[in-house]
Amino acid sequence: MELIGPSGNVTIPGLIDTGADTSILPFGYASLLGYTTSSLRSSQAQQVQGLADVYEATESSIAWIPGAEQITFTTLPIFIQGALNALWGRRDFLQAFPVAFFEARKEFVVTLGDVEK
DSSP states (O other), rough: OOEEEESOOEEOEEEOOOSSSSOOOTHHHHHHHTTTGGGGEEEEEEEEEEEEEEESSSSEEEOTTTTTTTOEEEEEEEEEEOOSSSEEEEETTTHHHHHHGGGGTTTTEOOOOOOOO
16 A cells, blocks of 8 residues: 655555454554654554554545555554554455455455445
């Protein structure tokens, strides 16, 4: 994903996580996107491993898939120290890009554009 933050932009590889309410980013991306202590709120969030100290963005970033710039979405990412991968979650990424999983074929398909309901 390509993200533009309050005063920076960066390409961030990540994993689609249907169990994540919102997108989670390793803490190091906060400063690269231009987030500061005044634009992050300290909090705790439930993860599989238990409660984690997190930093919630109070200013939105704009995100898109490189090569599909016509579809953008806003996100208020959550930054976690020690996180190894970005996790693209339900409230932002999966609202903009419907995903179908095909377990038997070990495939997934990300849909670009409008999907009929």
